[in-house]
Each structure stands twice: as C-alpha cells, then as structure tokens.
Amino acid sequence: MDKTNLLEIEFEYNGQKQTITPVILQDEYDIILIDCGYPNFIPHLEEAANRYDVTLDSITKLIVTHHDMDHIGSLAALKRAYPHINIIAHELEAPYIEGKKKSLRLEQAELTFDALPDEAKPHAEQFIRFLQSIEPVPVDRTVSNDERLPWCGGIDIVHTPGHMPGHMSLYLPASKTLIAGDVVVIERGKLDIANPKFTLDMVEAVRSVQRLLDYDIDQIICYHGGLFHGIVKQALRQLIQEYTS
Numbered sequence: 001m002d003k004t005n006l007l008e009i010e011f012e013y014n015g016q017k018q019t020i021t022p023v024i025l026q027d028e029y030d031i032i033l034i035d036c037g038y039p040n041f042i043p044h045l046e047e048a049a050n051r052y053d054v055t056l057d058s059i060t061k062l063i064v065t066h067h068d069m070d071h072i073g074s075l076a077a078l079k080r081a082y083p084h085i086n087i088i089a090h091e092l093e094a095p096y097i098e099g100k101k102k103s104l105r106l107e108q109a110e111l112t113f114d115a116l117p118d119e120a121k122p123h124a125e126q127f128i129r130f131l132q133s134i135e136p137v138p139v140d141r142t143v144s145n146d147e148r149l150p151w152c153g154g155i156d157i158v159h160t161p162g163h164m165p166g167h168m169s170l171y172l173p174a175s176k177t178l179i180a181g182d183v184v185v186i187e188r189g190k191l192d193i194a195n196p197k198f199t200l201d202m203v204e205a206v207r208s209v210q211r212l213l214d215y216d217i218d219q220i221i222c223y224h225g226g227l228f229h230g231i232v233k234q235a236l237r238q239l240i241q242e243y244t245s
Contacts, residue, residue, distance in 0.1 A: 002027045002153040004177060007048035008226055009037060020070060021226045023179050024054055025152040025172075032061045032152060033085075034170065034179055035223060038073035039134065042081065045074065057082055061151070064089040065181030066167040067096040068105055068198075069134050071223070076135035088149075090159065091142040092166030099136025104164055104200060106131040143168070158215070162205025163194050169212075176218035178232075183208050184239065186225025191235045193243065194224065206243045212236055 003026040010019045022045065025032040031054060037044060046056050056078070062085050064072055075097070079085060087097075095101040109128050116124055143149065145159035145168075153174035160169045160183035170179040182194040183205070199205050213236055220228040228235065 002174060003052075004172065004175060004221075005049075005052040005054070006221060006226060007045065007051075009041070009044045009048050011038075011044060013038070019224075019226070021221060021223055022048070023221055024049060024052065024059075025155070026052075026054070027152045030060045030151045031058050032063060032155075033059050034063045035065055035071040035181070036062060036074045036078055038070050039077070041074040042077055045078075059085055061086045061088060063155075063170065064093065064097060064139075065169065065179075065223070066090075066164045067093050067103060068164070068182070069131060071181070072097060072137070073134060076137045079137050086140040087137060088141045088143060089139045090157070090166040090168045091144050092161075093164070093168075094139040094142045094166075096166070097137055097139055103131055103134065105198070108198075108200065156215075158211070160208035160211065162201050162203075162208045163199045165200070165204075167208075171215050171217070173216075176216050178212065178215065178217045178220045180220050180222045182223055183212070184220065184222055184236075186222050186228055189229075191220070191222075191228060191230075191239050193239070202243075206240060209236055209240055209243075 005024040007022045020037055023034040089097050096103055113124055143157045145157060147157040149155040156171040158169040158171050160167050163182045169181050169183050184191045185194045193205050196202060217232045220232055
C-alpha cells in the first residue's frame with residue numbers, strides 16, 4: 001500500500017522557530033524522500049522518519065524540488081552516508097545542484113549586497129558564506145515537465161517556475177495530492193506565494209499557481225506550512241486573484 005508521510009521538523013534558525021515539511025513516499029519497493037532540509041539535518045530527518053518506522057538507510061530515492069539551501073542542505077551528507085540513494089531533480093536545476101552553475105540564491109545575494117545599508121552587510125556576508133558552503137552533489141536522474149515516475153502509485157512532475165526557474169512540484173494522481181515544494185506556502189492558515197524576497201520571478205510564480213488549477217487536487221502539502229486544510233481550488237483561485245487584481 002502506498003503511503004505519504006509528512007516529516008514535520010521544528011527547529012531554530014537564526015534565533016527563530018521554524019518548521020519544514022519534507023515528505024516520505026512509500027510503497028512495497030521504494031521509500032522516497034522529498035527534500036532534505038538545511039545542512040546538518042540528518043539527525044532531524046532520522047528522528048522524523050523514525051516516527052513512521054522508516055530509517056534513512058532504507059531510503060531508495062531522494063527527489064529535490066529545487067536547489068535552495070533549506071531543500072538541499074543535507075543532500076551531500078546523505079549521499080555520503082547512503083551512496084545507494086538515487087538523487088532526482090528537474091533538468092534545469094541539476095547544474096546548480098551539481099555545482100556546474102553558481103547557485104541562483106548566491107547570485108541574488110551577491111548582486112544585492114552593495115545596495116544594502118552598512119548595518120545589514122555583516123548578516124548578508126554571513127548568508128553569502130553559508131550559501132557558498134553548500135556542497136554540490138551529482139544528480140543521478142533528471143526529469144522534465146509532465147513526466148510520470150512509476151513509483152509509489154505514480155508521481156507526476158509539475159514544472160512550477162518562479163521561486164526558481166527549475167522549481168518543480170509533484171502530483172500524486174492516486175491520492176490527488178500535490179507536494180508543492182515552494183510554489184505555495186501556508187501563512188496564517190492561507191495559501192500564499194513563497195516569500196517574494198526569495199522568489200526570483202513573481203509573474204512566473206503566479207503563473208505556476210494558475211497551472212495547478214489543471215490538476216484535480218484534494219490536498220496540498222507545503223514545505224513551509226505542511227498540510228493545507230481547506231478547499232484547494234477555491235484557495236488557489238483566491239491566491240491568483242490577490243496577485244493579479
């Protein structure tokens with residue numbers, strides 16, 4: 001039987017409490033982790049996975065929605081510890097994950113640095129060093145829009161650019177579930193666009209939300225916010241209206 005397990009991980013980052021929600025998909029053949037948190041998150045992942053009687057060494061595949069540091073921070077460490085895990089990413093994201101192209105988040109931080117007030121620069125320098133420390137990892141398999149992966153009852157690749165050009169979400173047709181990544185987040189119980197400061201193309205981000213209306217979605221799992229409780233299509237339409245009216 002196919003299972004979808006939400007790994008709700010609470011932690012402190014820069015003195016603030018945060019929660020992220022990686023996901024584990026499971027069938028009789030595969031255990032698939034979707035996104036893996038910040039650097040040094042293996043203990044957090046292990047503890048969260050153990051709640052579902054899953055150990056990290058049993059994971060067969062790791063799907064990355066995009067190359068932000070809170071989604072790939074522990075990727076290299078996981079691959080070192082468990083080299084059998086196959087890493088899967090969108091074809092546009094793979095060069096950034098592999099270090100063949102400079103991280104777009106790092107590029108953004110460097111480009112905006114000079115315009116910052118002096119008091120903000122030490123924090124920005126620290127952030128840049130942090131981004132530079134994220135280790136590159138070879139991607140074992142690249143995927144593209146509308147591709148269907150055969151595992152766990154079928155996983156449809158939904159290219160949802162905006163937050164980043166190669167960002168992707170995953171649609172599980174068997175359960176009508178969308179694993180959103182950062183195409184949408186939950187803020188105060190409502191769906192919203194991920195932090196505009198970190199969304200590289202807002203027009204494209206809204207267009208990606210519009211694209212989600214093509215899917216028969218009963219539930220959305222957001223990396224930031226977890227499981228959305230509400231009528232999905234109504235919430236998506238309301239969100240689009242907020243950004244286009």
